[in-house]
Amino acid sequence: MRNINILLKNKLLSIGALILLVFPLFIESRYIIHATMMVFIFASMAVAWNIIGGYGAQISWGHASFFAIGAYASFLMFLKLNVSPLISIFLGMVLSVILAIIVGYPSFRLRGVYFSLATIAFAEIVKLLLLYFQEFTGGANGLMLPFKGQNPLNLQFNSVVPYYYISFLLMGIIIFLTWKLENSRLGYFLKAIKEDEDAAESLGIKAYQVKLIAFIISAAMMAAIGTIYAFNIAYIDPVGVAHLDLSIKIGAIAIVGGVGTLWGPVIGAFIIVPLTEITNALLGSTRGGASTALYGLVLMVVIIFQPKGVIEFFNGKRKKTKNNSVKASI
Amino acid sequence: MSWLMGQSVINGLLIGGVYALIAVGLTIIFGVMKIVNFAQGEFLMVGMYATWLLFSAIGGSPYLLIIPVAFIMFIFGWLVYKILVNPVVGKGDTSYILLTIGLSFFLQNAAQLIWTADYHTVETSLKGQALQLGGLSILVPRLIAFAVAIILVAIVHLFLKKTDIGRAMRATAENSEVSSMLGINPITTYAIAFAIGTVLAGIAGTLLTPMFYVFPRVGALFTTTAFVVVVLGGLGNITGALLGGLLIGLVEAFTGSFIALDLAPVGTFIVFLLVLLLKPEGLFGGGARKA
Amino acid sequence: MKKVFKVFTLVLVVTFLASIVLSGCASKETGSSSESKEKVVKIAFLNPLSGHNADAGQQDLNAAKLAVEHINAAGGIKALDGAKVELIVSDTTSDPTQAQSVAERTLSSHKVAGVVGTGISGLTLPILPVAEKHQVPIITNSISNDITNQGYKYVFEPVPKGSMFGDTQVEFLKALNKDFGLGIKKVAVVYENSAYGVSTAKGVKERAEAAGLEVVINQSYPQGFTDASSLVTAVKQSGAEAVFPVAYTTDAKLIINTMKSMNYDPLIIGGGAGFLWPAMGRELGENINGLVSVASWNWDSKHISEDPELAKIPEAYEEKFGEFMTEHAGPTYSFVWMLKEAMEKTGSSDPKVLRDALAEMEITSGPASLMQPGKVKFESDGWNKYAHPVMIQWQDNKPRTIYPIEDASVKMITPNK
Missing domain, CATH: 3.40.50.2300 (Response regulator)
Structure with missing residues (x-):
């Protein structure tokens, strides 16, 4: 039974992947390709967030900081030293890991809501510092990436299609790594901590260490996504990449899709991102505010009717999960 | 220098009173229901719009509108609880957070839909008034907000200690299962706590109208600061919220005056993190260590 | 409950698919219909x-x-x-x-x-x-x-461009000093930390220093702050006789009201945005008349008011x-x-x-x-080479152009002090 399920899942998966792979060949609209690419980017972020927020049940509202670190590191390396983003992406990840340790080291001594609020505070500090050190970061003016002609080494292309595939690949790598992680010792430890942190500790699991490692992995992924995203949009500023709204959006996508599951965040991205696009397209021109109001409404409706996320709908038929997984903490 | 010191203390205490006012409502809701309300800033905004609408209709001093606004906000809070919050009770903290985030998006943009993004003014002669004290200025609207914050904290304190509903709320806050066995209906208690938290946000809104424009995003100015204040004071601790507000006001004023204005919020967050790490139950105790 | 939810999800999925199809059609449709x-x-x-x-x-x-x-x-x-x-x-x-x-x-x-x-x-x-x-x-x-x-x-x-605002503001101050004998030497530049604030304030500081004015305070503040007292306290302490504030609506309101209540009455030369929007006029009522600010454009500049x-x-x-x-x-x-x-x-x-x-x-x-x-x-980079900012003064609850003279539609009244 289990095997059939996996097979079925994989079949679905390969069909889905295949469709997405050939998709740009048949679609002319740059916008559709661009929007689908944004789905990949947000899916990648939500999956990365889910490692600590879902499996570890440590809800972070500051993940935009790591994204911003990746974006700023690669931009500055490129603008000041002309270093290819393919190299500086790793620098961004290293810096992000350092920040994750700085944030995580003290914060993981806190539980539940206190941890969440600490991540907000750290993220606000990162944003304010990016604004404050104007000479270096460009401050509120942001940084603009000049187009130096098509060059894969600089991740600059004339067409939107290469970015489509880059983002798709990135999402694939992140999902794969997360899948590996889910089935590793670390994954089991995280699940144990999520169920009952005290019990897990009494079994000899070093909860603090496990959470920190998961946080570091998640942060490194965020930085990589930040680099790719920044070179695509070619303009970054603290409000755009380090804002609380972005952190919230990442978390919301994962929660709407279903936390603590591999595919939940991906499903969340495939719902939330198109939803914001559609509501903006349909309602944006009539009267300001309608589209975001509807977005808020959808978040509420999903939570009221299916707090475990949309993925429950897909799982519901096959198995009734008896755990109270989402209950753990915010 | 001493003038700067003195003025900074006054600046800090006065804005601190405003922060305390906003934080008290937040901490009541947390204390009883153990949920963090991300829409508290938007409740404040709703209170400001209620004040502005009443003011446009009947005029007079905005301060006299506190009672009707409080009444409107109670009904508003009660409805929000019954329709939105109650269905997710017991479904985990993640649900609460996302629900209230969704609510804040909704309220903010619904306000823009209805009243546009325009800025509205509630006129009062007290607006630019200040008391002069040996060269130091004390802004009257802020002084009023400060005084009301203290009075409200005292009233809420008495309410919790002396009335049956208040005692029921405290019992539910301690342990909802035991209290429901004692015949206290937790749902009603939650609804009352939520509505009172909303009323306090609304009163804060009325008191802020002489200082701030009424516009859809006004609540967002205060959201993060309110969280910081509530945690500093100890989640659920009402007197703590007052003291936390004053403390944050002072930290902001001194960072702003003596280090850099841009870094004033950084000062706030650093104090916040220090308290979280060294004394997670809050400076003034009473906060639950686990959520 | 489950049923409701299933329907809901179904609706979401359908809208997603429909949107792709629709936007795909839309792009094709416009291609053909523009002819007919x-x-x-x-x-x-x-x-x-x-x-x-x-x-x-x-x-x-x-x-x-x-x-x-x-x-x-x-x-x-x-x-x-x-x-x-x-x-x-x-x-x-x-x-x-x-x-x-x-x-x-x-x-x-x-x-x-x-x-x-x-x-x-x-x-x-x-x-x-x-x-x-x-x-x-x-x-x-x-x-x-x-x-x-x-x-x-x-x-x-x-x-x-934002960097030109400072030029106009400082030239205007020099003209004021001359015409009204104000003798202002110490000035303060305070601005919100946003793209708009940073790019305009930089110009003000540079021009003021070049013009021999002493910039006693050059301070940015976080956009959307809740309290202007620290800012006003610092500016008052510095002894600035003229202040160049760059602020959007809410911040401008805080700054102006706080200055008033702290009995601090410098010459205010606003940096556009919040200082010339209708909300500011409603907020200050009669008291706004006399306030001056720079503007990238104004509704009654001479070329407009003299052309029916x-x-x-x-x-x-x-x-x-x-x-x-x-x-x-x-x-x-x-x-x-x-x-x-x-x-x-x-x-x-x-x-x-x-x-x-x-x-x-x-x-x-x-x-x-x-x-x-x-x-x-337009120059080769796309910028309009004739563009320049003007100074406005609130008169009869409206911003009127007063400077430079070739754009002015009304005479300046004594600046708001």
Whole structure:
């Protein structure tokens, strides 16, 4: 039974992947390709967030900081030293890991809501510092990436299609790594901590260490996504990449899709991102505010009717999960 | 220098009173229901719009509108609880957070839909008034907000200690299962706590109208600061919220005056993190260590 | 419960799929229909209508709609057989990521002659590469210096650059010192830490120092702060006799009211934005009269008030929307007309042709010349070489142009002190 399920899942998966792979060949609209690419980017972020927020049940509202670190590191390396983003992406990840340790080291001594609020505070500090050190970061003016002609080494292309595939690949790598992680010792430890942190500790699991490692992995992924995203949009500023709204959006996508599951965040991205696009397209021109109001409404409706996320709908038929997984903490 | 010191203390205490006012409502809701309300800033905004609408209709001093606004906000809070919050009770903290985030998006943009993004003014002669004290200025609207914050904290304190509903709320806050066995209906208690938290946000809104424009995003100015204040004071601790507000006001004023204005919020967050790490139950105790 | 949820999910999935199909169709449809049927020329309007910049975006939208109304009422585009102009309105939101997506959507699904917008530099910058790739001219009222120094071919910036504001403000102060004998030497520059604040304040500081003034305080503050007392305390302490504040609406209100209550009465030379928006006039009532500020454009500058054809435009705007035409609205109105002029000249609605026409045009009359100072000629980088800011003073609850003299419509009253 289990095997059939996996097979079925994989079949679905390969069909889905295949469709997405050939998709740009048949679609002319740059916008559709661009929007689908944004789905990949947000899916990648939500999956990365889910490692600590879902499996570890440590809800972070500051993940935009790591994204911003990746974006700023690669931009500055490129603008000041002309270093290819393919190299500086790793620098961004290293810096992000350092920040994750700085944030995580003290914060993981806190539980539940206190941890969440600490991540907000750290993220606000990162944003304010990016604004404050104007000479270096460009401050509120942001940084603009000049187009130096098509060059894969600089991740600059004339067409939107290469970015489509880059983002798709990135999402694939992140999902794969997360899948590996889910089935590793670390994954089991995280699940144990999520169920009952005290019990897990009494079994000899070093909860603090496990959470920190998961946080570091998640942060490194965020930085990589930040680099790719920044070179695509070619303009970054603290409000755009380090804002609380972005952190919230990442978390919301994962929660709407279903936390603590591999595919939940991906499903969340495939719902939330198109939803914001559609509501903006349909309602944006009539009267300001309608589209975001509807977005808020959808978040509420999903939570009221299916707090475990949309993925429950897909799982519901096959198995009734008896755990109270989402209950753990915010 | 001493003038700067003195003025900074006054600046800090006065804005601190405003922060305390906003934080008290937040901490009541947390204390009883153990949920963090991300829409508290938007409740404040709703209170400001209620004040502005009443003011446009009947005029007079905005301060006299506190009672009707409080009444409107109670009904508003009660409805929000019954329709939105109650269905997710017991479904985990993640649900609460996302629900209230969704609510804040909704309220903010619904306000823009209805009243546009325009800025509205509630006129009062007290607006630019200040008391002069040996060269130091004390802004009257802020002084009023400060005084009301203290009075409200005292009233809420008495309410919790002396009335049956208040005692029921405290019992539910301690342990909802035991209290429901004692015949206290937790749902009603939650609804009352939520509505009172909303009323306090609304009163804060009325008191802020002489200082701030009424516009859809006004609540967002205060959201993060309110969280910081509530945690500093100890989640659920009402007197703590007052003291936390004053403390944050002072930290902001001194960072702003003596280090850099841009870094004033950084000062706030650093104090916040220090308290979280060294004394997670809050400076003034009473906060639950686990959520 | 389960059933409700299933239906709900189903609806979501269906809308997602439908949207793909629909937008796919939309892009094809526009490709074919532009030939047949009644002639319509589309102009894209991109500006924030939600989020924290929504108020500016709404002013832009009002103006653009009015311009389209006027053009169509006057017979549309004559060189294109009286084709009507249709405004494609899109809400960029106040989020740069979303703005880029929205621009991409608008330009992919509509065949437009040109783009008008945005008024916010942080939103325009991510849109520029999109316009460039679609080869559609974009006329913007963002004032950042970065708009025209990125080498983009399709961008046009008819408004003065942020760095020029300081020049005008300092020259104005020098003139005041001379005419009124104020003898001001110490000045303070305070500005919000935003793209707008940073780029304008930098110019003020440099010009003031070059003019021999002593900048006793040069301080930025976080945008959307809740308390101006620390700021005002610091400025008062510094002994500045004139203050150059750059602030948006809410912050400007806090600063002005706090100064008043602290008995601090310097000469205020506002840095545009919050100091000349209608909300400020309503807030201060009578007390606003006398307040001066720099402005990238003003509704009664001389070239407008002395030209009956142009003077009708701000009047029509005020009649329709109940407030004077703001520095956001005026330029946007003229941008729509600039695209119209380009179409009249070339007899084409092909954006590439229009881009070249705009690059060569010199505008000196007609509604497109509403832009200050009544003349438009783009340099090779897309910037209007004639553009310069003006100084306004609030008189009778409206901002009136007072400086430089060649743009002034009224005489200055004693500055607000």
